[in-house]
Amino acid sequence: MAERVTYVERAAPWGFFFLLAYIGAAIYFISITDGGFWDVILGLLQACVWPVYLIYYGLLALGVA
Numbered sequence: 001m002a003e004r005v006t007y008v009e010r011a012a013p014w015g016f017f018f019l020l021a022y023i024g025a026a027i028y029f030i031s032i033t034d035g036g037f038w039d040v041i042l043g044l045l046q047a048c049v050w051p052v053y054l055i056y057y058g059l060l061a062l063g064v065a
Contacts, residue, residue, distance in 0.1 A: 021050075022047055022048070022050075025046070025047035025050040026043060026044055026047035028047075029042075029043035029044070029046045029047050029050075030043040030044070
């Protein structure tokens with residue numbers, strides 16, 4: 001008889017944190033636009049990749065990039 005294996009996912013709090021970070025980034029990037037349709041779409045796409053902005057400008061501040 002096969003044994004039953006139970007897997008417990010413990011990363012749920014991090015997923016919630018990243019969801020809140022995405023929502024906050026989306027609000028920020030949309031708020032700095034003039035409200036046009038494509039500007040809002042671009043703001044949502046920028047919110048997906050906001051960590052890249054953070055790392056890039058962090059490296060610029062350190063003089064590495």
